[in-house]
Amino acid sequence: MDDGRIEVFKVDIPDEQVDNLKSLIRPDRLSHPLEDCEKSQTRHDLMRNxxxxxxxxxxxxxxxxxxxxKQYRTEIEGLQIHFLRVSLPKEKGKDTIPILLLHGFPGSxxxxxxxxxxxxxPVRFGFDFGVKRPFQFEVIVPSLPGFLFSSKPSKKGKMKLSVLNSLIVLDKLS
Structure with missing residues (x-):
């Protein structure tokens, strides 16, 4: 059950985890590519780079x-969902429109x-979008389930980010 809380989130990866990742991909740990195997060479080149x-x-x-x-986490359909929520303070005479941006695979x-x-x-960057009344977006960018700082579903197909799910996310996060 979703509890409705939205908590501030800060990226804080311990040095030990970063060092461990670096040690896993050191050049001396890489296996040599197999002869006459294109995929082996490609993987080797990728890992070397x-x-x-x-x-x-x-x-x-x-x-x-x-x-x-500004980053946050909240529970949606039983999963911890990480998201950015960025906007300027509301100004008189200026509309704020929420916009949900969704990354793809393998993005973030x-x-x-x-x-x-x-x-x-947008006005600061020279965009007025041809409208008479100025506006700005409140940008909401979730990390999809299983990506980066969002938890992953425990079962295949548990949460499909459909249009309906997107609207639920937008409603809760805006």
């Missing part, structure tokens, strides 16, 4: 940047980080 990127990746800096957006809520400032303050 990932290892290079992760060796210089500054997780703390990225985590700090992730936390510049972070796919939208560049467009969120534009949607929350």
């Amino acid at each position: 990932l290892s290079k990127v992760m060796s210089s990746f500054d997780w703390k800096q990225h985590q700090h940047f992730l936390n510049t957006f 809520y972070w796919d939208f980080y560049k467009v969120i400032p534009i949607l929350t303050n």
Whole structure:
């Protein structure tokens, strides 16, 4: 049963988990590709490139940047759902319209980080959308069930994010 609470969420991945991930993809841990096997070579190249990127990746800096957006968690249909909810303070004479942005597979809520400032303050970026009365969006971006900071369903097909589910999410989060 959903309890209706919406809690502030902060990305805080322990250093041990980041170090463990980095150790799993170190170049010396990679197996050599099999001869005459294209898929083996592709996987090896992917892991080698990932290892290079992760060796210089500054997780703390990225985590700090992730936390510049207001993030929350709430329970919807028995699952903990993580989401961003970003808007400017309401202004007199300016309408605020909620908009729900949904990422795909294999994406995340972070796919939208560049467009969120534009949607929350379109006039600042030169967008008036041809309307007489100014408006701004309240942007809501959930992490779909099983992605990043949202819990995953315990059974296949337990929660399908259909149009109806999307409307439920939008209603609860706005």
